[in-house]
Amino acid sequence: MTYRLRMTLLILLDSLIVTFAIFAASWVVYPNISIITMPALVISSVALLFFHHFYAMIFKLYNKVWAYASVGELTIIVKAVTFSVISAGIVQYIVNDFTIFRRALVVTWMLHVILIGGSRFMWRIFRDRYISSSIEKKRTLIIGAGSAGTMIARQLKNNHNDTELLPVAFVDDDFSKQKMHIYNIPVLGRVKHIPSIVEKHDIEHIVIAIPSLRNGALNKIVVESNKTGVKVQMIPKIEDIMTGKISVSQLRNVEVEDLLGREPVELDIDKISEYVTKNTVLVTGAGGSIGSELCRQLLRFSPSKIILVGHGEYSIYKIDMELREKYKNDDIEIIPVIGDVQDRHRMYEVVETYKPSVIYHAAAHKHVPLMEYNPREAVKNNILGTKNVAEAASTLGVNTFVLVSSDKAVNPTNVMGATKRVAEMVIQGLAQHSKTKYVAVRFGNVLGSRGSVIPLFKKQIERGGPITITDPDMTRYFMTIPEASRLVIQAGTLARGGEIFVLDMGEPVKIVDLAKNLIKLSGFTEEEIQIEFTGMRPGEKMYEELLGVNEVHPKEVFDKIYIGKTRNVDTSVVETIANGFQDVSVEELKIQLLNAANLEHKELITN
Numbered sequence: 001m002t003y004r005l006r007m008t009l010l011i012l013l014d015s016l017i018v019t020f021a022i023f024a025a026s027w028v029v030y031p032n033i034s035i036i037t038m039p040a041l042v043i044s045s046v047a048l049l050f051f052h053h054f055y056a057m058i059f060k061l062y063n064k065v066w067a068y069a070s071v072g073e074l075t076i077i078v079k080a081v082t083f084s085v086i087s088a089g090i091v092q093y094i095v096n097d098f099t100i101f102r103r104a105l106v107v108t109w110m111l112h113v114i115l116i117g118g119s120r121f122m123w124r125i126f127r128d129r130y131i132s133s134s135i136e137k138k139r140t141l142i143i144g145a146g147s148a149g150t151m152i153a154r155q156l157k158n159n160h161n162d163t164e165l166l167p168v169a170f171v172d173d174d175f176s177k178q179k180m181h182i183y184n185i186p187v188l189g190r191v192k193h194i195p196s197i198v199e200k201h202d203i204e205h206i207v208i209a210i211p212s213l214r215n216g217a218l219n220k221i222v223v224e225s226n227k228t229g230v231k232v233q234m235i236p237k238i239e240d241i242m243t244g245k246i247s248v249s250q251l252r253n254v255e256v257e258d259l260l261g262r263e264p265v266e267l268d269i270d271k272i273s274e275y276v277t278k279n280t281v282l283v284t285g286a287g288g289s290i291g292s293e294l295c296r297q298l299l300r301f302s303p304s305k306i307i308l309v310g311h312g313e314y315s316i317y318k319i320d321m322e323l324r325e326k327y328k329n330d331d332i333e334i335i336p337v338i339g340d341v342q343d344r345h346r347m348y349e350v351v352e353t354y355k356p357s358v359i360y361h362a363a364a365h366k367h368v369p370l371m372e373y374n375p376r377e378a379v380k381n382n383i384l385g386t387k388n389v390a391e392a393a394s395t396l397g398v399n400t401f402v403l404v405s406s407d408k409a410v411n412p413t414n415v416m417g418a419t420k421r422v423a424e425m426v427i428q429g430l431a432q433h434s435k436t437k438y439v440a441v442r443f444g445n446v447l448g449s450r451g452s453v454i455p456l457f458k459k460q461i462e463r464g465g466p467i468t469i470t471d472p473d474m475t476r477y478f479m480t481i482p483e484a485s486r487l488v489i490q491a492g493t494l495a496r497g498g499e500i501f502v503l504d505m506g507e508p509v510k511i512v513d514l515a516k517n518l519i520k521l522s523g524f525t526e527e528e529i530q531i532e533f534t535g536m537r538p539g540e541k542m543y544e545e546l547l548g549v550n551e552v553h554p555k556e557v558f559d560k561i562y563i564g565k566t567r568n569v570d571t572s573v574v575e576t577i578a579n580g581f582q583d584v585s586v587e588e589l590k591i592q593l594l595n596a597a598n599l600e601h602k603e604l605i606t607n
Helices: 003-029 038-058 071-095 102-134 147-158 191-200 217-226 238-242 256-260 269-276 289-299 313-326 344-354 368-373 375-395 415-431 453-462 481-493 511-521 571-580 586-601
Strands: 138-143 165-171 185-189 205-208 231-234 280-284 305-310 333-338 358-361 400-406 437-443 445-447 467-469 478-480 499-503 531-533 561-566 604-606
Touching: 003 038, 003 102, 038 071, 071 102, 138 147, 138 191, 147 165, 165 191, 185 191, 191 217, 205 217, 217 231, 217 511, 269 481, 280 289, 280 344, 289 305, 289 313, 289 358, 289 481, 305 313, 305 344, 313 333, 344 375, 358 375, 358 481, 368 375, 368 415, 375 400, 375 415, 375 571, 375 586, 400 415, 400 481, 415 437, 415 571, 415 586, 437 481, 453 467, 453 511, 467 511, 478 481, 481 499, 481 561, 511 531, 571 586
Parallel strands: 138 165, 138 205, 165 185, 205 231, 280 305, 280 358, 305 333, 358 400, 400 437, 437 499, 445 478, 467 531
Antiparallel strands: 499 561, 561 604
């Protein structure tokens, strides 16, 4: 129905209602109609008709979508009717020799409200009961009967044409809500009752509507939900809702990242603001998964400039466009720079041109098996690249230099880990005599990053399997990209010079358990998507460490951040590798790297 036709029909309907209301009221109040003269009655009805349409326009009564009418729309009807009756009474007073038929006007007001309101709400009732019920929808169980759950229920009930979900029940562990009804939807039990509720009530879809689940509570819900075999979705994360990125009604699939069960990172906003806000920051590897998230997080603190340095043209273009769109109204200068950290002259040129106060060095080769086949490239990028940017920072007076390192730098058994440890040695050597504050931040695998197992597993599931895993007992530490980036930024505020900060990665996770969860979250069973074990690849460890057993100090220097200190670093080891890596064989280079990295590691004293 077009807007013009809809408005015409509403105006005609209201005209009939208004005319009927005043004549009916006069007849009810004054059975002997001669008390009110016909001219006075006609004038009153014309006045009421005019003022009704006048106030209907003012209060936009004809612009409401009455299929979703609620208390707010009823309030508007009462206001419009009240003002129109009062105005008609004033006309009646003037025209009828200062006489007002008060009782007739009161009854007119009542009939007016009942008939106008009833005509609107009857459409919603008819639509809810007959039209919507005829559309086949998925019977949906909402987990969580709090504010988020009730909001989801209301939106699903109201937006019939926009969703295929029909809420039929709630589940909540709060005893006070058991057997209660919210929007006429019952709370049928607790989380442990999910499988029986799904079976008894023919549930076809589950929505988890608790945005701030903590400490593995989501795991418990997902485990119970996965027993049912129906699709499970959840509302967005609480930080995304609070920042206005997305609305609570935008459901998403449960991701493996959600099952880590980790507390959200609480940042020291004041400390970060001191060294980021109104300053120039530079991020190398800005087009990568960690580098790009660092840029997103840093812009929240309103630097005056952010320099996006990267070797890949398209990746820098993507993050540049994303940041410009998101922060187009902010007074932040975003400068994309194409440059390779292996190009020493280019790095000095960039640092000298933009004079950053903080550099986050995220550019690196990080794929373990790939670097085993290409150790010279690992040296060029991870060691020489770090050396170039770090020395430029020292020479040109950068205040703070933050190196994004890896847990693979601990007791490394592979080229990638060894080059990251030598890169740490580079900045620790510079920290001994430079005014620049150098710090390395070490953490484990980042879920969703390039080279992470998650994208690989998802592709294997899409192909119908199998998922390939090297060993059933292999474990890894995992962290989400946003969490890792926030902790890297926070660690920069703690830099005094030469430290290695280690992020609390929580408990290590078995890769096979990660794969099993991903299979279930994708809607398959382990019979449909099988898991195959292929044996360990070159350079891989069965498990990884963040620090050695004797190196761990129990006290955090900040929430989820521990500090490691080293003795003086023998910079000649670094120079030997940097100057001679092209002159030795690949196998000899590997031995040099592993010897240098493990020798230096044994001198690490950590907090």
